[in-house]
Amino acid sequence: MEGQAVAPAAGTVLNALANGKGSAFAIDEYTTATVELDPERDGVVGRVAEEADADTTLIERCVATVTDRFGDGEGGRVHTESDVPMASGLKSSSAAANATVLATLDALDAADEVSREDACRIGVDAARDAGVTVTGAFDDASASMLGGVTVTDNASDELLAREERDWHVLVWTPPERSFSADADVDRCRQVAPMADLVADLALDGDFGRAMTVNGLAFCAALDFPTDPVVEAMPTVEGVSLSGTGPSFTAVGEREALEALRERWSEREGRTWLTTTQTEGTQIT
Template identity: 65%
Template sequence: MRGKATAPAAGTIINALATGHGSAFAIQESITATVELDAEQDSVSGTITEDPSADTALIERCVSMVTDRYGGGEGGTVQTESEIPLAAGLKSSSAAANATILATLSALGKADEVDRTTACKIGVAAARDVGVTITGAFDDASASMLGGVTVTDNSSDSLLRQDTFEYDALVWTPPERAYSADADVDRCKQIAPIVKTATRLAKNGQYTEAMNVNGLAYSTALQFPTEPALEALPHVAGVSLSGTGPSVVAIGNQESLKEVKHMWDIRDGKTWLTTTQNSGAQTI
């Protein structure tokens, strides 16, 4: 029993740490998961190709939750391959969970029987179980699974809004890494009044405006530099710290983003052009 699936990365509109409400959008870079199940095994072994020493608890838990619910508790192996920098604020954990969930369902022959929102919530539950998320990250996971842009209430795992999202995108990822579970929640809660304003904008479909407000507020709260966003603001539709950092993502038209890229390229790290993605996670 073998299955394979891919799920995209995502950028942030609203980080849910301050209020429990979040919003994110899918981008083209993705993670691919390959799952092989064996009814003779009762445990799951995972491998992350880019970092064999990395913690595989999340992807292993995803396989187990799916086989317990939709199969016969089979064990086996799961391997992920990623185009997404890990621990960079680009939702690599959510994408890995989504890809693993769909690959496991495919291995069981159940990929067409489980709707994508339900599949996404399994990954969110797995992420909470293994402690890689504070909010449950339903905003990030739903954008990766469903594609386009989503707005969510992470306290109840409710999807409040979903739209297609058509932009070119620019990503800057510095060398540093930041893990969501290590974020300073108390500092984030101090900016809740500002984030509530951004959330109202997102709920009304004013995503770029919400993104700009969110980015400056969270960069300050999480003590990341605001200069990349300030450089981009005159040229782009929206720019924000993505997740709990350290990546910064801007959206707009390609020509304007190229101007910003010239400014961001002088910084340490990697800067690349991409696009938003509306198809979400897929079996292969």
């Protein structure tokens, strides 16, 4: 009873911490989950390839939830490996949860029994149980699971909109880490008027401007520098702090992003070009 799936990372259009509504877009960077189930085994043991001492509660909870609902409570092992840096604002937890849920369904031969949206909600519930998210991160998880750009109501786990955009994407990830569960929620709620504006822009399909307004507001709320956003604004379609940081993402034409990359690369950390992803999480 084995299964495997890959899930894309994502960047932020609207951070849901301010008003409960969020928006994100999938990018061409992946986390792979491999699940081995054993009916004779009690419990689930997880392992993250990149960090031997990483907290594996989320992926273990994903496996257990799926086997409880669609199997016979099988135990087993889950192993993830990823190109997505952890605690960087690029939705590594959502990608790991999505990949693990689909890999477990694959191992149970039950993937056809569950819609992609519902599979995504399983991972969101597991993330809440594991305490790795404040909002439930349905926005991030839906973008990773479904691909494209999604807009969600995280209070009700409702998908409000999904569209596809063929963007080039520039990512800058500083060496620091920022865990979503540690974010100052009260301070983020103070920018709710701007988040309401961003939600309206996103629902109108104006994702680029939505992203940039979000970036300026949440850099201020979370005490990140606005310089990367200001540098990008004249030439890109949209730019923002991704999640609760520390990564920044910019979207637009490749030529403009290549020029911006030279500026962003002057800072410490990793800067790279990728593209949006529209297929979402896939069983392999």
